[in-house]
Amino acid sequence: MTKINKAACVGGGVIGGAWAARFLLAGIDVSMYDPHPEATRIVGEVLANAERAYGMLTMAPLPPRGTLSFAKSIEEAVQDADWIQESVPERLELKRGVLTQIDAAASPSALIGSSTSGLMPTDLQRDMKHPERFFVAHPYNPVYLLPLVELVGGQKTSKETITKAKELAATIGMEGVVIAKEIEAFVGDRLLEALWREALWLIQDDICDTETLDNVIRYSFGMRWAQMGLFETYRIAGGEAGMRHFLAQFGPCLQWPWTKFTDVVDLDDALVDKIGSQSDAQSGAYGIRELERIRDENLVGIMQALKGGNGGKGWGAGKLLADFESRLWANAGKLPVDTGAAKPLRLLDVKVNPSWADYNGHMTEFRYLQVFGDTSDALLRLIGVDDAYVKDGHSYYTVETHIRHLGEAKVNEALYSTCQVLSVDEKRIHVFHTIHRAADDETIATAEQMLLHVDAKAGKAAPAPESVLSKVKAIAEAHATLPKPEAAGRHVGQKK
Amino acid sequence: MTKINKAACVGGGVIGGAWAARFLLAGIDVSMYDPHPEATRIVGEVLANAERAYGMLTMAPLPPRGTLSFAKSIEEAVQDADWIQESVPERLELKRGVLTQIDAAASPSALIGSSTSGLMPTDLQRDMKHPERFFVAHPYNPVYLLPLVELVGGQKTSKETITKAKELAATIGMEGVVIAKEIEAFVGDRLLEALWREALWLIQDDICDTETLDNVIRYSFGMRWAQMGLFETYRIAGGEAGMRHFLAQFGPCLQWPWTKFTDVVDLDDALVDKIGSQSDAQSGAYGIRELERIRDENLVGIMQALKGGNGGKGWGAGKLLADFESRLWANAGKLPVDTGAAKPLRLLDVKVNPSWADYNGHMTEFRYLQVFGDTSDALLRLIGVDDAYVKDGHSYYTVETHIRHLGEAKVNEALYSTCQVLSVDEKRIHVFHTIHRAADDETIATAEQMLLHVDAKAGKAAPAPESVLSKVKAIAEAHATLPKPEAAGRHVGQKK
Known part of the structure; x- marks a missing residue:
């Protein structure tokens, strides 16, 4: 299985x-x-x-x-x-x-x-x-x-x-x-419980309120842990001398406070009420559904950032996301995309991530090119230029792009992109992409792109193999009957 | 002060x-x-x-x-x-x-x-x-x-x-x-210490190794805490019934395990050695300097993702970053940019963030437009179209962009961008941007853009005020003696 x-x-x-x-x-x-x-x-x-x-x-x-x-x-x-x-x-x-x-x-x-x-x-x-x-x-x-x-x-x-x-x-x-051995609460909840117990003491004793405590976490070790966890972070703290050095330094230094915080706090009505009130003051401006939405958007943003991490190889949960996407792309050939029809190929569906927004809540300019670039990648995968092909040393690079902005995409709006192949030769693919709003199919932006087949190691243009050309030519032939988009072949500022 | x-x-x-x-x-x-x-x-x-x-x-x-x-x-x-x-x-x-x-x-x-x-x-x-x-x-x-x-x-x-x-x-x-009251170790280190003590027990008792423990953290609550901390996260867990409901549920459920983990582990030589060996197995493939570099890159990526969060308003450390950048921009007018010289304006300096890289370690296509878009923003700030101006309801929107890719920018490479103003009228600014590699000034990419002055509320083009026009016209006049860039006014695929 x-x-x-x-x-x-x-x-x-x-x-x-x-x-x-x-x-x-x-x-x-x-x-x-x-x-x-x-x-x-x-x-x-x-x-x-x-x-x-x-x-x-x-x-x-x-x-x-x-x-x-x-x-x-x-x-x-x-x-x-x-x-x-x-x-x-x-x-x-x-x-x-x-x-x-x-x-x-x-x-x-x-x-x-x-x-x-x-x-x-x-x-x-x-x-x-x-x-x-x-x-x-x-x-x-x-x-x-x-x-x-x-x-x-x-x-x-x-x-x-x-x-x-x-x-x-x-x-x-x-x-x-x-987890190697079973214990109650396993690993994650054990760690959470220890920190939670300590947090309750800090609130109980009025050392800080819940918002201060949350800020302490999220402005510091929260971000450290999101990508490396505990031991790898401390390994760095040990410097060149390494983990053993860190332990030697840290162990004795913390021995004294360790002997104190081993009591269990009494989560009585007064403490529950204190935490409830502080939490209301901290987060009450947002409803729970709103907080859920913001949390999910932030998690998506963090995972996407980590996906690009480590020089594009991915790190932590971002590496897991990249692996998951590889699986999805590997199965994508089985999806029904009608490459023989005389209509632009619908290649991508996407929602506007709030971390893509500008101060107006509109999709930021450069994210349009992200969607267009991913549309080209989807086309390339369709004609056999997949991860394995690229790893083998050949690929198509974008050499030119002409974008027109005709409308505005808002946060969380659903979009889809289509691709019309304008022409093909042995080295070049000339495409015309359109981003549509899913709700009404309206055109939000268009991009005309020229893709060049390259030998990545040599850093030079090179003819694409017949296996790839035959597939993209079949699409180009099917698209040959389509009218040339009005905006194709135009330069910036050209009058209609 | x-x-x-x-x-x-x-x-x-x-x-x-x-x-x-x-x-x-x-x-x-x-x-x-x-x-x-x-x-x-x-x-x-x-x-x-x-x-x-x-x-x-x-x-x-x-x-x-x-x-x-x-x-x-x-x-x-x-x-x-x-x-x-x-x-x-x-x-x-x-x-x-x-x-x-x-x-x-x-x-x-x-x-x-x-x-x-x-x-x-x-x-x-x-x-x-x-x-x-x-x-x-x-x-x-x-x-x-x-x-x-x-x-x-x-x-x-x-x-x-x-x-x-x-x-x-x-x-x-x-x-x-x-922090409201002084105690030893304040708030952050108290929390860290509690979790650290628990983590040592888990390693000591062979429940898991250091890598497993780090993965448990970074694939789960690490990412939750990076953006919301502890109490706000649990507030969501309480659902519509809120924080008090969460505490009522969680309190009794954890009472039993709480009574156990209050011992202090003995950080003896055997445990130090065990942790050291496991940490070597987990992270030894990377040197400390390399881990530091990856950590910093990841933190940058997380903060940038959170900066765009909450519909572009920023969240957590990303909000702090946005605030810091506002301060920097507010002071930028005091920087020496010679707007009267007959040469393109040098507007941005940037290093290629590894989370901007593709699988080849090259800057991803759409990040070029990010740098070009930020170059336009820098020009706009220079002519008085700053945050306050935009909040007041007017702005310049990009309506067209023509990008040419002439070279490749690698991870961590230093780049700078320049801007030549081609022409100005009461509604439009026509610019030509260039991204250079800092090491040798070589051109990596160019972008021709048309910016349109808009009344954002009405969603319509509108003439720019004289205060803005006079500044950008002065730049355009100084640039009038420059030769028109060869690539300006060209369409995709146009022969030289």
Whole structure:
């Protein structure tokens, strides 16, 4: 099994709904079971958030969305599913009962993951007939965007199960991080809990308020951790002398305060109220939906920035995003693009990411060229100039572009781009791209581009091979009957 | 005092050196005292890193760099300084002695900040004659990039001192976050310490290795915290029911594990060695300088992404960056740009940020238009079309662009751009921009652009006011004697 054909989600709250969104947006059908009377609404809202975020996250072609169905029972939901994800409330007896029921009804080869953030897999799998295929798959909110899933096996979990789960997680854009030994709360929530306990003391003792504490985190180590985590950051702090030097310095220096903060704070009504009031003062100007939206936009922006990191090779979650996009592009040849029709090719669908906006909330000038450049890349992939071709040493480079701005794209607006091939010779492809607003098909901008086939190592133009030429010529022939766009062949400032 | 005229840095290691870099790059002269035999080299290296990072961080015009001098004594260093920053090793007696010496030699109106990450300001200011102007100013590594400085006063610190320190920190791009009460390790290091202690247990007990732990952080809550911190993130987790609901749910659920992790781990030789080996396996493929470089590039990318966030209004550290850039632009009119000379205006200096790179390590196509667009913005600011003008409802929009790619810009390469004004009428400015490689002045790309003056509210072209026209016409007249660029007025694919 190298891909998930059908997934089942048992429990459809914010976590289960976001799992469903991950599967659906990766083209996988999902059967959902949740007896909650509002399950359909909740899952629908999470899915809408996820679709919006993915539209901004990537210009790689998502496969046709999977089909979501709501089952009337656990037994019905898990039929034919090869990944079943349990996300019911965090009570051992409840979870164990649901999992045992899933186990009895599912195919013995199906993987069963639990979203528990704290319970031990050994306890959860106790009553299963096929416990070897059960594991904890603990995700982080928002599950449709954050790529982490902690994979934790119990005493009866097989190694093959964890290996397979890690492989399959990558197909939905997640990194399965394997935790070596099971403990309550695993790794992420242990770390969160320690810091959270300390934070509560700081608020309780009036050292700072919640906004100050958040600012301390987000203006400093939050950004360090977003890309490198804890140990790699401290490795740098150790300098040339390295990690051992850092520990030697840091250990004794912190010994003294360490002996103090080991008490557990009493989260009584007064403290709850204090935190609630401070949080209102800090964030109350935004509604929760608005904060969710801003959070998702920021996460998208961070992942996109990290995707370009390390000299274009990607870093951290940005590397994971690049890997996910490679998979999407590799599957894109299977998508129905009619290259033989006498009409411009529709090549990209994209939502305007808020980090692309200027102060007016309009798409910034240079992002238009990003969409046009990605449109050319999509055309090139279609004619066989894919990652492997480029790695092999040849590519098409853009040598000229003429852009006209005819309208304005706003934040979160859905756009699509089309491409008309004007002419082809053995070295050059002459194209005319258009960015349309999806809502009314109106033209927002056009770009005429000249692409030149190059031998990248020699740094010189070179004829394209017949395998590529034949494909692009077929498109050019189909487009030959189209009228030449009025704006093609014009220079800047030319009168109509 | 609304700006720092001269700063003194006592202690020039990684922290003190980076403070110096912050001051110098904000145009402030720095006098440094450090008896370490290699102080000059260390400070020089940190300054080089900082300059590289700032080149990528912003296209806003940094003022001419301040002058760095090395003093032979503390007394000499602090002469005439209005901000004195102490960054000597973390020992109370040493720091108190140095601070008392600074206090005796400095002007009584000078602010004195300490970089201590743990000592109490009351203890440090004990022997000062003018303790009211002393405070802790605790920064985070890398100090030249991370904008946080924790401001903590002691019993004798005046409120005015903290207010003034906060104001002045903003002028060097830092956010002074005021901690209400002094405690050892303040806020940030308390939080770090709690999580660090937990992390050591997880490694000690073989629950995971250092790489797994770092991945857990950076693929999940690291990215959440980079933009919102802890409480705002959890506020969202509480959903519509809010923060109090979250606490009610989360409190009892974590009560049980809370009672466990309160032991302090013994950081003995075996654990130090284990962490050292795991860290080598995780990060050993990169040297420390390389990791530093990657970290800085990633931080720049994250801050730039957050600068565009919240629909272009900025968020978190990105908002701080936007504020800092506004200050830089507001001061830019004072920079010497000779608008009367018969030569293209040199308007921007920039280094190619690695997050701008494609898989080949070359600057991605659309980033060229970013540099060209920022070049137009710089021209507009020069003729009075600044933030205030735009907020007032008028602006110039780009309606057409013709780009030619003549060379390739590589990651970290220094570039500059020039602008020739081709013609002006009451609504239009016709410009020709060139991107040059700084090393050899070679032309990498050109862009011909047509800018149209608009009434943004009406969404229509409108004549520019005389105040703007007179300035741009003066430039156009000076440029009238220049030959028209060969590439101007050409369309895509036009033969020479």
